Amino acid sequence: MRKVVTIDGPAGAGKSTVARLLASRLGWRLLDTGAMYRAVTLAAIRAEIDLANEDALGTLAEGLAVRLPPGEVLLNGEDVTGLIRTVEITRASRYLADSPRVRAQLVRLQREFARENEVVAEGRDQGTVVFPDAFRKFFLTATLAERARRRHAEFVLRGEAIELAAVERDLRERDERDAARAIAPMKAADDAHILDTTGLDLDAVVGRIEREIVGEPESDPS
Numbered sequence: 477m478r479k480v481v482t483i484d485g486p487a488g489a490g491k492s493t494v495a496r497l498l499a500s501r502l503g504w505r506l507l508d509t510g511a512m513y514r515a516v517t518l519a520a521i522r523a524e525i526d527l528a529n530e531d532a533l534g535t536l537a538e539g540l541a542v543r544l545p546p547g548e549v550l551l552n553g554e555d556v557t558g559l560i561r562t563v564e565i566t567r568a569s570r571y572l573a574d575s576p577r578v579r580a581q582l583v584r585l586q587r588e589f590a591r592e593n594e595v596v597a598e599g600r601d602q603g604t605v606v607f608p609d610a611f612r613k614f615f616l617t618a619t620l621a622e623r624a625r626r627r628h629a630e631f632v633l634r635g636e637a638i639e640l641a642a643v644e645r646d647l648r649e650r651d652e653r654d655a656a657r658a659i660a661p662m663k664a665a666d667d668a669h670i671l672d673t674t675g676l677d678l679d680a681v682v683g684r685i686e687r688e689i690v691g692e693p694e695s696d697p698s
């Protein structure tokens with residue numbers, strides 16, 4: 477495994493934006509694991525699979541090629557980058573996130589990705605399950621109100637009409653499910669740095685993370 481920095485935390489905590497900027501500053505690849513769950517969700521909806529059918533979801537995921545070349549999400553070679561950020565995919569993604577076989581398959585792909593690249597890995601379980609030996613681990617949080625505001629602004633920017641209150645309710649439900657899930661629940665690794673991004677701008681958060689990464693020696697053989 478090459479060098480991995482993990483950034484986990486609840487939806488809307490700023491993980492994606494922070495991880496993208498950090499990866500670009502370090503010259504590393506971004507591993508957006510939420511995009512992988514979203515791509516499999518899109519495939520399941522298109523195939524009209526019963527989202528409660530674990531076997532069907534597992535078989536589907538194991539037969540899919542999900543790839544993340546820089547700036548793109550490819551599902552069996554098709555660029556689905558713009559199709560996976562909708563409210564519908566966001567809501568349905570919980571079924572895929574709860575599926576042990578889907579998780580096992582995506583964890584395999586995530587570790588493969590890190591064999592070939594130095595990565596900033598972003599998700600819910602990157603520091604706890606996927607890369608327990610990561611070089612540095614971060615867990616981003618922010619208040620529910622702030623996270624809802626950020627997510628709502630993203631939906632509005634994409635032209636999706638949804639009330640702020642509905643975004644907040646969706647977020648709360650998703651957080652609860654993510655944290656309570658039996659397999660790979662969302663939680664900070666014991667050795668993660670916890671960063672509350674409420675009221676902080678992007679540069680401030682990335683700056684803090686960079687100082688943790690660059691500011692310390694890699695190893696001391698003596």
Ligand code: C5P
Pocket residue numbers: 487509510511513514566569570573598599600601602650654
């Ligand atoms: O982060 P994002 O909102 O794109 O995540 C999409 C979905 O994938 C969410 O339902 C989240 O719970 C799930 N997910 C996960 N494990 C990850 C990344 C995302 O269960 N490592």
